[in-house]
Amino acid sequence: MAKGFGQCVNLNCAVILLPVLRRLLRGAAEKYDRNNVFPFKKAVEFHKIIGLAVFCSVFGHLFFHYLNFAFKSEISVLSFGNAAYITGGILTLAMALIFSGAHYTVRRANYEIFWSTHHFYTVFYLALLAHAPHFWQWLLIPVFLFIQEKKSRAATRGQRKIFVESAEFIPPVLNINFSPEKFEEFDFRGGQYLYMLVPAISEREWHPFSMSSAYGDLEASGYVSLHIRVQEPGSWTYRLKEYFRLIAGQGGDKPQDPFLANTLHHYDAAGNKKPGLHSGPDGKPLLLIDGPYSSPTQVYSSYRDIILVGSGIGLTPSASILRSVLRHKWKKGYYPETIRFCWILRANEIDSFHWFIELLADLSERVASDRLSGAIDDSHYLELNIYVTGTDNSDLDVSTKSPRSKDAASGREKTGSTSISNREIHIDPNILRKKLLNPEIDSKDQPEVQIAETAAPNRMEDIWIWRGRPNWDTVFNSTQESIINRRKARGDHIALVQDESEVGVCFCGHPVIGKDLKKRCAKFTKTNDQMIKFTLNAEVF
Template sequence: MVFGLPEGKAEWTKFLWNEGPALLFFVTWLCANIGLFFSTYSSYQTNEDYKCPHDIMGAGLSVARGAAMILNLNCALILLPVCRNLLSLVRGSIRLSFIRLLDHNITMHKLIAWTICLAAVVHTGAHFFNFLNLEKTGSLQCGGQPGTSAEDYAFATIAGSTGHIVVLVMFLMFTSSMSIIRRSYFEIFWYTHHLFVVFFVLLCIHGLGGLVKKRVVIDPTDPANDVYESQPPNFWKFVVGPFGVYLIERGLRFYRYTQNTIVQKVVQHPSKVVEIQLVRRGFHSKPGQYIFVHCPAVSWFEWHPFTLTSAPEEDFASVHIRVAGDWTTKFAEALGCNWSNKGDAGEIQASATLPRVAFDGPFGTASEDVFKYEVAVCVGTGIGVTPFASILKSIWYRLLNPSIQLKLRKVYFIWVCREKEAFEWFADLLEALEQQMEQQNLYDFLDARIYLTGELNSNEVRNVMLNDEEEADAITGLRAKTNFGRPQWGRIYEQLVQDHPSTNIGVFYCGPKVVAKELGRLSKQFTNPRPGGTIFNFNKENF
């Protein structure tokens, strides 16, 4: 590839097969932005109704209005990718090839945000240029106020003052969204990001000053009677619909907050993982979905996403949370967890006083599409295994029900983890699945491959060597033997191609971006859409 683009017909075929819907959406969005800018620019350049203000401000007026139109469009779009109830509704009503487009919702949200930033810079820069021209030749009729300085236009007018506050709000939102801030100081990101309400309100009143005026023809036979009137703000027309959808989302969250949620069980696992089982009346989910968890005792405003580890067939919703930040640490402590001694584990006593917990959801993810494929490859690293707990549990329940016909014929489950203690909470599920496969003579249905990347002490090494010939693995207790080191992803894909010709394989991943990038690259590389070829559809968790 050159600059990330495929070369040759075969490479382009693979690329379009995997990224076609996303590419189509991106091109449509890009063309809409370009078209709106240049059509608006041309209108202010050539339309006689704007001749007088254009004579004063020049091309700066046209550039500012073109950039403003891009702001209008993208501010209307930016909330939609994070309206998770809407995405879940859409996910259930479109074709599989387009469902994968929804998995790029956070990427699209970021792209739209950067477009807003760029348009705001262009819009602001053009208006600084306009203010200088208004200072020189401004008139009451065409726009401006004679004797007013450029500084006053920039800071003492409605447009100028609100514009500078909007720029400040954007600066705070963008800097707090940086990965290093978001991961280390999530609370800062969370609270600062909600300044978007201030951002939208300010943009709604930004045009009230009527800086740009449009000609109103009083007498078509006498142009001398024409007047120029300020135009009312129109930003609100673009955002009222999407903002209404967002308010509905918030209303649903508040409704779910008010519902009675029972903390049924809290289990403290090794490697600082806490399991919580929640019960809420009328709750239904699909395998691989996630919820937002809220604990008022920890924070009144914060809601954090966690993948469900319970199956739809179970009468509770469970999540496994890795304690790694301020909120998760305080939440675990509020639930009664204490890892003062390494390896401490067990169920928190029912007599313990538990805080009130609420949750919002469930919301759809890529993993819930696993049952739409005949062959699925599920890859998890560390706590990223959680989506597949729900999926594997649901498989187990469906195999117990002879009335359910599964399209899924083969599941490859690959788990990469640093510490052997992390396998503890998941091993029981895998063992139950292995036993179920054996009872129903489905030995080849589940291919579980466990990879341990951390070091073992001398006693653990000796135990592994002594039990190497045993039927059960010395570390996990499973029939599937533990592999030491990292997976050879290229070899795994080569074997999948050999074993499953003429097959559409779903690859599902949850974990760090480094592995996601490698799996995405290999999925494109080994995809062969020709007759008899194997097709890999890569799906990554994003929430």
Template structure:
């Protein structure tokens, strides 16, 4: 339990607080609409009124939160400001997209409750107009027919239906629009669509602008109404005498007024922050970017080296790239593979989709002749933004685990380590790096092997060969490759990477790896950093929990995952 709490305790606490606030708001506003002020409204709608308003309160709260996790500049600023706090506080910022999704699911849940409750309300409002003349529902529905008298029932005629009301009132029309927008946003965010049709996800996700505009105006019609003359016409005394309302001074006709719209008060702050976020990102994206070098690597990978005035970065950060000649609107995230010490910044992009294929062609990746830099298409860069990898140098020892192209953030880290050792700039905190790279194809190793060879030689020259321990795993090979590996197994250097340490075949035995590292670093917090698939993340997360010492002063494995 203690081991699990180290990695997940604060995150679970945050989620419980969030759920608790949702539960409190729902219960509080459910009870508020059981108040005497809404006695006559409930006579028309029943308990559906409380359900609709309680869910609306939760919607307001979650719509306040939904934009904050995607304000990337704000998160980067907070990450930089939180260095004086514990690593656990900073790590919560790395789970911004997970929290964003949870809030979206909560919005979907309360939207469903709110919509269903109001459908019942519309039906009952309609029934009130069509009811027998001797019922209180019919009597309440006729209030407002006299000039200057405020209505209670928003359906003012029996010659209509709920569908017409839904599309001819502010509340109904905006409700339909924001519900449809929400359905499209959530369905297009499914993993299969996001990975296979990223452009569809990207464009549809921007319907959130329509969603928030509709949300702000949704309550402007003031359909939910409460009684304003409770002192003059007490429902407890006058409800049973509804037939004689206005005929004596003790029970005058009830007067009603609509509740003022409240949603804008909840969302105006986050909307302002998000607009500022977009303005900052727009300003940065308009700054000139110079492509200094394009390198085509094996395994369908292209490297872009760029320069930008005033550029500053930290290890492991990422940027968004836009190529206007390919698309004026699409921005795609890529991890920086350069180090802060270099006078340029770079990204390695694997060609796996339509946009990356067009980028590959646009920058001459399919050509063998020299390309003039000034002839290349313009590139817009937004960032850099902070990630979990920034915390690498805050640990005494770290495990870096990359899968395939997921090795890119660690290229930045290892390059930075190389430069620090080259310039005799030692890192007082970090004493040991354990690097694991799991890949399916041999070609994928080639572009990264040069860096590892340089770092390996540098550490040996400095007499600190134990500083970096790396293990490269190949998970897929054919018969010809297997025969070649067998023949060259006894050679001094690995036949695939050219490194002193040989490539391993298969997958790592994580239990053994964690045991070995734990025995080497007793009484130490070991940072575990992953850039890879969710299945591997679950495996490493569980292993961190099970391998950490029950004694808080013993070895503790702290799990961190890249998310963008």
């Protein structure tokens, strides 16, 4: 048994290197997988699964060897020698450090711990090579590809010249807008992420961040946006915020005082003043960028219907996707045609996400204007649901709420797409914020409120505000029913509607919500008889 688990260790420790070959996987996805047939964009998730297999294999190998030692110690020492127990202990300790630092709570609270402990993989592999004489045969090809990946990154990482256009801090979110010197060198899509290094803070630490900008924004606005949640004092993000406070030349009586640096500039070779700053007071670049890289949520454009879910600072991929679709893709006739967006927000964090509140107001206003002008037609459906928790009566249990009836779904689809008269369309973010601070309607009443013919007090165009957590059965059922009703309206046979056979559920946020969404995807895929599959695409780092 110990030998069998040992072979499993060899296999899994060789395979686990493949998902971290980000550049190789990105190239393969762009060249060979334009239709998202292969799960290249779920490499991190696969890496975690293999990591768990490594843990179980090492534990099994260790357990049975110690059983051998307990009952036949002399034979075990003669067979394997003392060195095997020493190297085995070293690699087990290294694995324990790696796994401890990789847990979600550690990674979220202090990314530096995750980054530092994960680099004990060098100790782990050296100990494993010494422990298992034949492991090099398993490792040969993966480690060759891994070294090539490392060399490629070292040669090109941070080579692009980056200019920071502005930096704004409104607790606890730091917004950085940057632009590459050559736009064509930074080709990105909605939902992708990048790695950022700030030499003034650390010469070695690369931190991943999702971009909140949309595909097309770089050409339109001239910059790419990042929204970064600042962690506790002493953390990397806190030092980043304080560094840009220094760049802005704005002190503060308290560390949480907001600041804005929007006049950053440089001079070109001809002495002309240009927007954006490249170097800091120490002469080092303000930012170095590596990426962008693919993520699971990036596949949203391959679905006709999507359920988009965001919570916490995991909202940034949602912002990017909404911007991409509502500002650009819908006008060009690209998928997805229908979007049901769900944002779970705590009441005490409303002001932290002022930027996103303003974005939702702007996007809903744009969609309403586009409908009025005929730029988009009735086939495009948008529903922006905001669920505010942490208010009075927000903890109502709505998980047992029955799915809506087919008639209700039909009526909801009819009233969900706003009918716009000839009037000026304007959504005031301040009024939206006021509604968020005091949501009037419980989320358990969502089906009845959305099918009502009268104007709902919690609605502003395509934006719906609810008190309490979402009832996922309602959201999934309404999506399923709308597809069925669309098929009936066109008279299409189920077997002929290939582009309606799968709904993309794109999520970035807390793992607890991700697990709930995974259960709902399995439940509604299994129980419906309309050949509609719900596929979860969850973003993790």
